[in-house]
Amino acid sequence: MKKIWVFLLLCSVSMGAFADEGMWFLMHLKRLNEADMQKKGLKLTAEEIYSINNSSLKDAIVQFNGGCTAEIVSGQGLVFTNHHCGYGAIAELSTPADDHLTNGFWAKNLGEELKPKSLFVRFFVRMDDVSKRILGLVNDKMSEKEREKVINQEIAKIEKENSEGGKYVVSVKSFYQGNEYYYFVYQDYTDVRLVGTPPNSIGKFGGDTDNWEWPRHTGDFSIFRVYGDKDGNPAAYAKANVPLKPKHFLPISIKGIQEGDFSMILGYPGRTNRWMPAAGIDQNVKFAYPAWVEASKVGMDAMKKYMDKDQAVKINYASQYSGIANYWKNRQGMIDALTKHNTAATKGKQEATFDKWANKKENKAQYGDVVKTINNFYATTNEKARHDNYLIGMLRSSTFAALPANLGGALKQYAASNEAKRAELLPRLQTIATETYEKAYLPLEVDVLADELNLYAKKAGVIAPYIAELAKENGGNFQSYIEKAFASSIFGSKATLEAFLANPSAEAVDKDPLFRISSALMTKYRESTPETEKLNDDFQAAYRKYIAGVLASNPKGKYYPDANSTLRLTYGTIRALPADPRNDAKVNNYTTLKGTIAKYKPNDEEFDLPKRLMELYETKDYGRYADKAGYMPVNFLSDQDITGGNSGSPVLNAKGELIGLAFDGNIEAMAGDVIFDPVLQRTISVDIRYVLFIIDKFAGAQNIINELKIVE
Template sequence: MMKKILLLMTLCVAFLTSMADEGMWFLMHLKRLNEADMQKKGLKLTAEEIYSINNSSLKDAIVQFNGGCTAEIVSKTGLVFTNHHCGYGAIAELSTKEHDYLTHGFWAKNYGEELKPKSLYVRFFVRMDDVSKRILALVNDKMPEKERQKIINQEIAKIEKENSENGKYVVSVKSFYNGNEFYYFVYQDFTDVRLVGTPPNSIGKFGGDTDNWEWPRHTGDFSIFRVYADKDGNPAPYSKDNVPLKPKYHLPISLKGVQEGDFSMILGYPGRTNRWMPAAGIDQNVNYAYPAWVEASKVGMDAMKRHMEKDQTVNINYASQYSGVANYWKNRQGMIDALTKHNTAASKRKLENGLQKWANKKENKAQYGDVLQTINSYYAATNEKARHDNYLIGMLRSSTFAALPNNLGNALLQYAGANEAQRAQIVPRIKALIQDSYEKAYMPLEIDVLTDELNLYVKKAGNIAPYIAELATANHADFSQTVKVAFEQSIFGSTEKLNAFLANPNVELVNNDPLFKISNALLTKYREASPAQEQMDDDFQGAFRKYIAGFLAMNPKGKYYPDANSTLRLTYGTVRALPKDPRNDADINNYTTLKGTIAKYKPNDEEFDLPKRLIELYERKDYGRYADKKGYMPVNFLSDQDITGGNSGSPVLNAKGELIGLAFDGNIEAMAGDVIFDPVLQRTISVDIRYVLFVIDKFAGAQNIINELTIVE
């Protein structure tokens, strides 16, 4: 019996520690945990050359891009490479029907032609440090969760203030292992970021939703921006007097290409993983939460698409929002399929059985004995709530007017109740919100999206918002007329009505507004938390913290990494093929070629059309110095690093730290990767840097951009 227990514990450690190329590692721990292994696999650098506080290093070239992606500095004048889909929102914002940069691309010939989106920033990582002992010394497990969190938040505020240098830096203290460790991160933000170049959609988004998360891929998923600073190199608001940033470090670019088995590494800002999620949580996502998310997303997408297909201006204005919804729609369905296929919950449950046996030992029982029971009871009690909440989340992500009237309406109520001096301070914020929300809004689309989402919500979500239930009873669960009339009567139906309200504010007008009442009901339900639910949440948080602590305590010498949470990490591995695929013309199924791109070409197709010039370059085999030594033009390649959302745009680096590609996707076979790493199937899909340079140089003729780069032949 003891041998079986030890075997289960060994399996548990193998599951939670580094497997093959698993792991999203802190840079400050590379010397201790990873340097020797990385160098054994081929790395030519030291940990100090990757992360140094006192000297320039690789980390100085890696930036978080607009809070949700990664990018890299590639020139001494602040040039930034990231994914096309990461820059998509900014490109769409700058596009018009007359200057449709999404469809036709854009290439600035000089600094003066570069375009400034309204809101775009990059975040440089300065340093990090461990403050676990300092924070955890102030709390104990006997405290209620609210009291514990209050004390932690107070100490976090002190740490962030101490390290901000009077506002020079942005400081963020993050919890890891669900409150078992704490680290602070120091950043510097630059907000003057301008568009330099982007390929047309037919290159940057080639394959569309059909190829998303799929291999083989043929997508030129890149865009180019530039960071500007004041004359002293400091962050500054947009100004014509700002100058291109002179970074501490920029990445050299290699034209040598990739081979099967080559060492490679990725630095970036992975957004969120749930590798420590309990089995019951996996079951909840697969059976309740994700199916609701998928269905609500598809309803919103279909409603948007009906209007986008009829009007190019509408298509441009909603392209970014649609793309964001579509990406997660396919992701969540892929998660359902992968987690089900691999019996991930059952595998995790076996590990939890080992944890429970360890927890039942006399020396562990008081601390860990009831942990799994509390966790399992929590998920059983919240399954239906998870289903409801994800239908609602799908609506809020798809429909602007599900949330906007509530958010804007509360600002209007504050305005209406204020005196003249207070109104003068409030009104700029309100007008900015109106401008941002209505400038490109298309009301027929918004009416249809909200109508279809509400129809789905009342039919499928279960314990719905009371006011929405009243309306559904009155309209027989058909919101077509209800929403149409609401838009006609609401002050939120147009900017003219909103401006009229600002001239003559009236509290009752907002409170009785039909769109405000719908939106307020949805947001109130979204934020709803009964005392009983709050207590369950507290009990669960305490149990989940002990759950992770228990796994760590079972093998204190293990090599662990925390879940991703949008902090800078490094992951490493090799260029690695998948089994041969007849759809790929490549000799080895670890790369794709321009020949394969052309084979997918469908004239005038939204997803698989191609620019005439790209086809001509292919027919002439005019690849310049960017062709592989075997003569083909590479497009995408595979490696086996451990990445997730937020890594989009991350640099893929070779053993010398030279840029060889931009990570932009994963493969759908390993879609369960946010919950469990698959060492056999997990792949990163990247655009080969040679294809990026080929498009910039040979396709676009943007030699000025090529001249800025440090290219290693």
């Protein structure tokens, strides 16, 4: 969809300065992108980026733990990704006595590397188009359920055919809302160990205040290593495992960057909605996102109160809190950007143009009612979207909003079982009990659930009936009721859950106060009626036809599908924003350590700095990592088209050398998940020279530096 939508043209930006839109499939680079990329400066061929038969850049790019991107940077399986991507694993491995989040961690040898309980990387092997095979089995006379059943059956066959007996993970994905299908073959490695991380005061410098903002001064990186068996195959964690020897790893360039340099990013963008209709944008801006923001803030405030008082609580909830905070600011930024740029109106004009084409005589039978059906769906579901986002905010913040309902069925099955069956079920239930309560802080959980229920009952409209009853009985304030519920519930502590396992009763589960609350919430969350199912089916069919119609109306267009956590390439240039007095850089496309020190606030949670870093700044002891102009670079800007999931993605120069790690976008272009802004779109990355400076000069981890192929 190579269309240019210009929302705001800053006076200091020339009319010719546009970012390159598109998250491109690697298998299509030769046909769609190679010539354009080489014209812009790329020194590689499409085959050197993506090859099935030979090693290529794609072999060094991995999906990290299902939600981020990472890259292989040594012949011994060393992995770079963002600090915030490794945050959960780092937190898991931390204790108040050995706090890697606060103090950082640097393994001096393989034996010191730390294995979190669950962490994996996914290598991309190959992909192929199976659209004709799948779509040849369906037709417009089928209902959506019939269509889905046929498609899913064929997907299962394709995945089995290409898994080579379980060696590979195969995933068939839908694109263009079900108008195309591709399969992807992956290989997963689950023995992934922590090698190094800077302290929070570097890796998360700026905190929520600077999140999504520029200028940034964040050392957002962490280091892991992939292990396999002696033959290089995936293997469960074992001391006998050895570092993986990858097919390809990225050389690292410390030559520096200049405005206008070609650069590209390979990664796993999570989700975009570039085809979203105008009414869907309006629904998000006016109904869904405000509820998400408010519910997130309520949960964050309840957590923070306890996290500030107790370091153990802070460590145990750090990852969950960080995830909620990230999307809290993201959604508010989306509201502001989509409103400011009047995005719904822009989309509405496009749909009006399409509707005229759709209602021409030759198109009317296929596409005539598409826009009308789409608009009816959103008008009918606006209030539901508001409700659902208040409820989703509660489920993201509160462990006990969902857990009792999800676990209750298993407990009732356990209670109804004979002695032999109970013995079979017991170990799994005991594990759940341990994992649930091991790091849970119940006073925090009480307040989070009570505060979220207060908000839900007050703001969410037509809520779960049982919750409405409780709200009426308690004057809209759930605090006292939830305190008593935890005190008397099977789920109130590990001890009470274990006591239930020793003397189980299905009736006790059904009467349990937390189970009743949780069941009411989850029933409402999963609520469906024949009317809503038909409304949704009609919408899905209309949305699919809308996209098919847009493609058909301009068959020579250069299109790319929405992001859906599949490997993509995006390219552009190193590109500044207009001059900013807050940035000491000569060109507003990078930041410096001088700027980092200028933000320093002693003992501040977001802007404190390690003494060692400030000493290095005072002595200008930057080693070989300083820019040729003398400053120590920290972050930089480029204009690639990225989104969530690209966190940790490698930023590569024209030769395919690593120059940075992407970690954020700028808030001015926050509407980018819905509509691309060629003027404001920026990617914020940590300069690889800062990464190496922290590893080498700050941490003294020369063993890590020695593994890398550094190009000077």
